[in-house]
Amino acid sequence: MTQELLMSSTETRGKPGVRRYAMVIDVRRCIGCMACQVACKAEYDVPLGVFRTWVPYRVTGKYPTVKKQFLPRLCNHCDDPPCVRACPVGATYKLEDGGFVLQHYDRCIGCKACMASCPYNARFMLPEHRTYTDITKVVDKCTFCYHRVIQGLVPACVQTCVGRSRIFGDLNDPNSEVSQLVAKHATQVLRPEQGTKPHVFYIGADRNLTDYGRAVYKRDEQADIERAVFNRNKHI
């Protein structure tokens, strides 16, 4: 029996003749060492206060049986990316071959429509000053390390992942590790109800971490202190 795929004009997953890169994050293997976060910062000179990838965690359970749950986050390189639709000047675009969602930095006007449209909050405004590069005051995000991948390398965070929690590859290639993992395991994606068709797949993610937590409404004083400390680095 043939299987028909429901695809929009922008989608590249399952499209013959093109590559569709994706990342699988096996949450069961993540130890929360934050090496991915550091590697990404080093690769791109990501300034303080903003992140291309970040690893939030929550401690669950009751002492002494407590557990840290991690949920590494990054741009989901959606197959139907709302940020591409939202950008008025076409500064955000999607590559047909590979499915990378990338950014023309010289074209971005900084209207932040892409930031508002991203359901994963994967985008941020680069601060005015950076250490090594002069790309500033435009919106940035994870690029799936496009410059490395076209040279046959894997993204910096995948390269550095100690527990081999992050796996990267071509989902359209049935022999790749990512397509085999997605085929064999029950995977989760963030906010599937948004219809963006994200291409970061999680294995073993807790639903309570992937959705909005009701606890954010009852934020305590400590959260406000942490936010104030965090925001101090925003304008560096």
Place this chain on the structure above:
Amino acid sequence: MNEYTVFHTMAWPSAYAIYFFVIGIASALFFFSALSWFREDYYRPLREKAFYASFVLLAVGGLLLIGDLSQPGRFLNTINPAYMNFRSPLAWGALNLMSFGLVSVLYFFMMRKGDAVNSKRLAVIGSLLALGLPIYTGFDLTVHQHRPVWSTPLMPVLFVGLSLLSGAAVATLLNQGDEKLASALRRLMLWSAGAVGAMLISLLGTTAYGGVGAELTFMFLTTGTLGMIFIGVGIIAGTALPIALLLAPFGRQQVGMMAASVLILVGGMALRYSILYGGQILQTYY
């Protein structure tokens, strides 16, 4: 605290709320000025005054929008045909804004020349473009499918209602004692305030009974400081109270109408601010 959180910033700050406010008033005032060519008996005293106020507010709105860009020098990219992305409401908005500005300038010259035929033509074209301004600002929010209070078909209609309401309030303040005009504006304020009130009730209802994101947005919008701004200033003081005031005998007098207008303007700003912020608070935690 048992969490490590990256706190995201809000994409659109209060400059956008002020922009929504002034551009809404600018479009309604142009509409009233245009209407004066067709309903001379009611709107004639507003023709010049409303147009000048509209033009000044349009310039203020444009500058606010450009000033909020982190690369203001690149604002011309929005009208560069090689860059334009027609799937983005912002691209349509930029075109609409520019065309409206252009038509406003032509309208000014025709009006000064006393060319009634061309003024009427430009009044009609300008009114359609003016209507496009609150519609596109509403669409700017509506298209974000994951922001509960924004993503509703109600938003463009609500922004048109708010535009008419705030515009009528400013027109009332501009009116220098013309009774027929005052009566027309009073009726307009009553109808548009009623429509805005009904839309706000349905907006609150659908947000309160949505999923977890919508429910949290509802809670942010109805409690604390934002609750005071949205419910207290926006709905009660800025919508319900002016309706009551305008229905009372005091509301038929000029002082009463002016008091209602001031309340409407404060409420209109509060509503735009809280809707803009309410839709974004949750994202700062996700």
